[in-house]
Amino acid sequence: MAIYDRAIVSLLPAVPRPIVRKISDRYIAGTGIDDAVRTVSSLNGRGMLATVDVLGEEIRSADEARAIAGAYLDVLATIERERLGANVSVKLTALGLKLDRDLARELLEQVVADARDRGSFVRIDMEDSSTTDDALALYRGLREAGHENVGVVLQAYLRRTRADVEALADLRPRVRLCKGIYVEPPELAFRDDDQVRASYARTLERLLDLGCHVGIATHDEWLIRRALEQVARRRLDEDAYEFQMLLGVREERRDQLARAGHRLRVYVPFGSHWYEYSVRRLQENPSIAGYIAGDTIRRLLALR
Numbered sequence: 001m002a003i004y005d006r007a008i009v010s011l012l013p014a015v016p017r018p019i020v021r022k023i024s025d026r027y028i029a030g031t032g033i034d035d036a037v038r039t040v041s042s043l044n045g046r047g048m049l050a051t052v053d054v055l056g057e058e059i060r061s062a063d064e065a066r067a068i069a070g071a072y073l074d075v076l077a078t079i080e081r082e083r084l085g086a087n088v089s090v091k092l093t094a095l096g097l098k099l100d101r102d103l104a105r106e107l108l109e110q111v112v113a114d115a116r117d118r119g120s121f122v123r124i125d126m127e128d129s130s131t132t133d134d135a136l137a138l139y140r141g142l143r144e145a146g147h148e149n150v151g152v153v154l155q156a157y158l159r160r161t162r163a164d165v166e167a168l169a170d171l172r173p174r175v176r177l178c179k180g181i182y183v184e185p186p187e188l189a190f191r192d193d194d195q196v197r198a199s200y201a202r203t204l205e206r207l208l209d210l211g212c213h214v215g216i217a218t219h220d221e222w223l224i225r226r227a228l229e230q231v232a233r234r235r236l237d238e239d240a241y242e243f244q245m246l247l248g249v250r251e252e253r254r255d256q257l258a259r260a261g262h263r264l265r266v267y268v269p270f271g272s273h274w275y276e277y278s279v280r281r282l283q284e285n286p287s288i289a290g291y292i293a294g295d296t297i298r299r300l301l302a303l304r
């Protein structure tokens, strides 16, 4: 990691909110649901789908968790009313996982049931490794209770992912596959880029072998090409997989994939907890600070 990356990451808590807001602006739709609707509509207009995330990982009370679940119900109603091409992504800690596991299960089930009634889908985001067992168990519980409109995320950097794929195989899960963004100890996660990539490529192949629908969530060109090779070699039709990217990242490549006929879903976070999200993301994956710093400096220079 470059020295200026480390400096930016360590200084972030001291950076005034408006500046953090500015540097993370392109990654977040805004604070209100109208902002999310505008962003999703614009993506839909360009042939892309979205998954909407209500920012709220830093909640501290059961009431806040209930409020986040309520916000998801509003989002699902809005998606239906506005006929948006979008589903939702949910973080279990935002539904209170760290406060009360039963509350998180209850709220998640509410959101999934509401999504089912509206013909929509809920993706359970994956957070740090202290939540992996709970996330997979809650996912299994929902599937065994008959909920089909729910999917999970696997992180290629975790050493356990290989075994998790096999353990989930009987459910033929809909999986978003990502590298993983949290800082994990080396006993739990590969640190080396090549190992993470190899694990990603291997996991993708295995999931496709099992007939799973895979959300190929990466901006890594090497992995995108590997995935395209798999799609071509297996002659997968467009319902069998989709590419997924974060809002504001590699937009040209994203548009190119969509134009080439691949289903492309963009992760669209919005909400009043934007600050926590921005700082956490930047701290947890310091290399992002480099992208943002570079981009900000370029933009500032362009303004001069």
Ligand code: FDA
Pocket (backbone or CB within 6 Å): 124, 125, 126, 127, 153, 155, 178, 179, 180, 181, 182, 217, 218, 219, 220, 221, 244, 245, 246, 248, 249, 250, 266, 267, 285, 288, 291, 292
């Ligand atoms: P990598 O980080 O190597 O990036 C590849 C290239 O993409 C970079 O070289 C750069 O050009 C560009 N790039 C990447 N990030 C950028 C940025 N912020 N700004 C500008 N350029 C950037 N993680 C997790 O732990 N749990 C989850 O549930 C999810 N969910 C999720 C959903 C979706 C749709 C995506 C795309 C990603 C996630 N992630 C996630 C995050 C994921 O684990 C990972 O941290 C990031 O996607 C970065 O990894 P890449 O595979 O993109 O490779």
